[in-house]
Amino acid sequence: MEFDNNIPIYLQVIHDIKKDMVNGVLALGEKLPSGRELAFKYKINPNTANRIYKEMEAEEICFTKRGLGTYVTEDMEKVNKIRQEMADSLLDNFIEGMKQLGFTKEELIRLLEQKYDESVRQ
Numbered sequence: 001m002e003f004d005n006n007i008p009i010y011l012q013v014i015h016d017i018k019k020d021m022v023n024g025v026l027a028l029g030e031k032l033p034s035g036r037e038l039a040f041k042y043k044i045n046p047n048t049a050n051r052i053y054k055e056m057e058a059e060e061i062c063f064t065k066r067g068l069g070t071y072v073t074e075d076m077e078k079v080n081k082i083r084q085e086m087a088d089s090l091l092d093n094f095i096e097g098m099k100q101l102g103f104t105k106e107e108l109i110r111l112l113e114q115k116y117d118e119s120v121r122q
Contacts, residue, residue: 001042010052013042015086016060019054021072022083029074032062 003009020026026067032053033041039049053070056062061078064070073079098108 009044010048013038013044013048013052014055016042017056018086019081021061021079022086026072028076028079029070030072031068032072034069070110078102106118 001010003012006113017026017032025033032038033044035053036047038052039046042049053062053064057064057070060075061073062070063073080098084121095108
């Protein structure tokens with residue numbers, strides 16, 4: 001994973017894990033890698049890996065079973081909420097950027113439909 005120097009690493013890893021949850025790569029209740037394994041996978045400091053799990057627990061998107069490890073939430077509503085928040089963020093950034101380029105709502109919708117259709121055909 002290539003890290004963006006403008007965003008804290010732990011937030012980027014959390015975003016990546018959330019993306020895996022939303023896409024079904026990580027199933028509800030699935031065991032997450034240990035802190036050491038997470039550090040190795042992302043090539044980060046083990047303390048950063050521990051912070052990631054603490055932050056995710058605070059957001060209630062994972063939980064720890066003492067002595068057994070950390071697990072993905074079992075709450076599908078939580079995962080759906082994460083999905084909606086991620087979509088909202090992407091859309092807000094996209095719409096703002098397009099407005100700055102002078103696109104109208106109608107142009108934006110037409111362009112989106114064209115690009116979406118092209119991506120489906122590929």
